[in-house]
Amino acid sequence: MPLVRPFETSFGRQTAREVLLVRVLAEEGEGWGECVAMSAPVYSSEYLAGCVDVIRDHLAPALLAARTVRAVDVASILGFVIGHRMAKAALESAVLDAQTRAAGISFGEYFGAVRPEVDCGVSVGISSSLDALLDEVSGYVDEGYRRIKLKIKPGWDLEPVAAVRSMIGPDALLQVDANTAYTTADIDHLRELDAFGLLLIEQPFVEEDIAAHVRLAHAIDTPVCLDESIVSAAVAIDAIDRDATSIINIKAGRVGGYLEAVRIHDVCLERDVPVWCGGMLETGLGRAANVALAALPGFTLPGDTSASSRYFADDLTESFVLVDGRLAVPTGPGTGVTVRPELVAAWRTTAPELLARV
Ligand code: OSB
Ligand code: MG
Numbered sequence: 001m002p003l004v005r006p007f008e009t010s011f012g013r014q015t016a017r018e019v020l021l022v023r024v025l026a027e028e029g030e031g032w033g034e035c036v037a038m039s040a041p042v043y044s045s046e047y048l049a050g051c052v053d054v055i056r057d058h059l060a061p062a063l064l065a066a067r068t069v070r071a072v073d074v075a076s077i078l079g080f081v082i083g084h085r086m087a088k089a090a091l092e093s094a095v096l097d098a099q100t101r102a103a104g105i106s107f108g109e110y111f112g113a114v115r116p117e118v119d120c121g122v123s124v125g126i127s128s129s130l131d132a133l134l135d136e137v138s139g140y141v142d143e144g145y146r147r148i149k150l151k152i153k154p155g156w157d158l159e160p161v162a163a164v165r166s167m168i169g170p171d172a173l174l175q176v177d178a179n180t181a182y183t184t185a186d187i188d189h190l191r192e193l194d195a196f197g198l199l200l201i202e203q204p205f206v207e208e209d210i211a212a213h214v215r216l217a218h219a220i221d222t223p224v225c226l227d228e229s230i231v232s233a234a235v236a237i238d239a240i241d242r243d244a245t246s247i248i249n250i251k252a253g254r255v256g257g258y259l260e261a262v263r264i265h266d267v268c269l270e271r272d273v274p275v276w277c278g279g280m281l282e283t284g285l286g287r288a289a290n291v292a293l294a295a296l297p298g299f300t301l302p303g304d305t306s307a308s309s310r311y312f313a314d315d316l317t318e319s320f321v322l323v324d325g326r327l328a329v330p331t332g333p334g335t336g337v338t339v340r341p342e343l344v345a346a347w348r349t350t351a352p353e354l355l356a357r358v
Contacts (some may be wrong), residue, residue, distance in 0.1 A: 001312055001347065003138075008126040010153035010181035011042040017281050018349075019316070020048050021339065022055070023093040031098025032339050034289075035090035036253035036280035043179070043280075044086075044207070044228060044254065051087040056353060059084070059091055064357040071096035075256060085231060085256035092257035093289060101334035106292065108329045108336075115296030117326040121147030122300035122310060123177065123279065126156050130163050132153055135162050140310075144325040145201070147173035147302040152159065153181040158192055158276075165196045173302065177202035180228060184212050191220045199301065200225040200247050207231075213244035223247050227278055231255055233263040240273055247301065251278040252293065253286075269273055269298035277303030284308055284317030287327075288335040291320070295329045316343055 007014045020035035040045040043091055058081050063069060066077050074092040082090070091250060100110050122145040127133035137148055148168065157176070165174060175198050182190060182204040190204060200223045205212040207228035217224040225247040230236050232255055239245045248268055252261040268275045276292035280286070294303045305327055306320035317337035320327050330336025 001283065001316070003281070003311055004309070005315055007126070009151045009177075010126070010179045012040070014038070014281070017283075017311075018048055020051055020090065021344065022090045022094045024091075024098050026095075026098045026102070028102035029098055029299050031094045031096065031101060031334060032285055033092070033094030033097060034282055034286035035086055036282060036286060037086040037252070038280070038342075046084065046086045048176055051084070051090070052234070052353075054081065054084045054087050055091065056304070056355060059061055059087055059241070060355045063091060064355060069095055071099050071259060075259065086253040089253045089255070091257065091258040093252070093286075096258060097334040103202060104333050106331055106333060107258070108291050108292040108295050108331070111258065111292055111296055113292055113329055115295045115329070117149070117323075117328045118277075118291055118294040118299065118305060119146045119302040120305050120307070120322060120325055121145055121149055121173070121175075121276075122306045122326055122343075123149045123304045124151065126151050127152065127160070130160060131161055131284040134163060135339075138167065141168060143307075144322055145302075145306070146325040147175065149175045149177055149202070149254060149304065152176045152178050154186065157189075157215075161193060161196050161198070170197060173199050175202065175225075177227070178204040180204070180206050183352060184215060187216055187219050190216065190222075194221045195283055198222045203227040203229065210242060210244045212241055213239070214242050214283045217243055217246065217247075225249055228254070230264065233267050234300040236264045237267055240268070242273055246273060248275045249278040249300075249304075250275050251280060252289065254278075258289060258293060262296065265293075265296050265298045274298065274300045276301035277305055279304035279306070281311055282313070284315040284320060284337050285335060285339055287320055288317065288330050288337040291327050291329050292335075314343065316340060 226245040227249040307322040308315035
């Protein structure tokens with residue numbers, strides 16, 4: 001699916017999203033899940049073709065061999081496979097969609113949503129120039145986004161942050177995301193971000209290095225927020241206990257599914273750690289589930305849950321439209337959205353693989 005504009009992060013530039021969809025057919029009906037893995041293993045070690053492979057050869061056969069599968073069983077059935085959380089999450093989402101559709105309840109109700117709409121922010125890629133960046137950000141501000149997140153990397157940090165801060169004013173919510181582009185040698189440099197009143201700095205160092213984030217958190221005033229590092233509720237608890245992170249970005253794909261995402265929300269809420277819903281440039285299918293997740297009580301900061309128009313000219317489902325800086329939580333059964341079969345047929349690059357129960 002072509003993106004409406006290229007999206008550049010410290011790990012590369014994307015002009016389109018290659019999307020893997022999973023459909024489960026159950027006696028009670030069908031369910032759909034979106035896999036958030038990118039084409040290349042540059043955000044995490046997972047990548048789309050690897051997800052197809054592990055689902056086909058390892059995960060789906062195990063799921064199909066189980067007699068009755070509920071969403072809560074999926075993680076344990078698939079637990080024999082190490083890692084591959086985005087692949088597992090896609091399967092669990094599809095099962096959860098089928099299950100909740102059959103039960104007539106929405107993802108929001110299933111998760112325990114407490115609000116009918118969620119506050120939205122927007123993630124802004126690295127630009128070709130400061131002027132182009134300011135143009136893009138002012139467009140988003142005009143559309144009503146409630147928080148701006150700037151992608152940063154060495155050589156694209158203090159200047160763009162200063163320029164955007166002076167354009168949007170001191171009270172507008174502004175944060176940055178480094179996607180692991182820095183090392184502890186940059187701590188003094190990153191401290192200069194304190195001048196800009198940022199909400200947080202997201203994932204400056206490599207995902208495995210919790211200790212480096214502890215050092216940074218002690219050295220700067222800007223709150224440190226982990227994304228890539230947080231792959232489970234257990235890791236979240238450890239990172240919080242060690243003071244590596246005071247805010248957490250929750251992405252269901254990264255942690256193995258929405259059920260683990262809800263557990264991370266719960267452990268953060270118990271510890272008074274604010275959370276927000278991250279994104280992976282999802283289509284309407286993944287977005288619907290993200291928006292439902294973001295309606296839980298601990299999601300007190302605007303998420304990267306932007307409108308369909310921020311990503312795609314034509315979304316794969318009903319489009320999500322920003323109203324007063326918010327998106328409505330779908331209320332229909334399951335994800336509450338429907339994948340448009342004509343678009344899937346028109347855009348697919350690979351014929352569907354049918355994996356049957358034996
Ligand atoms: O680090 O949050 C990230 C997109 C792809 C991979 C990683 C990230 C992102 C974003 C965009 O920041 C979030 C979105 O709008 O979906
Ligand atoms: Mg991030």
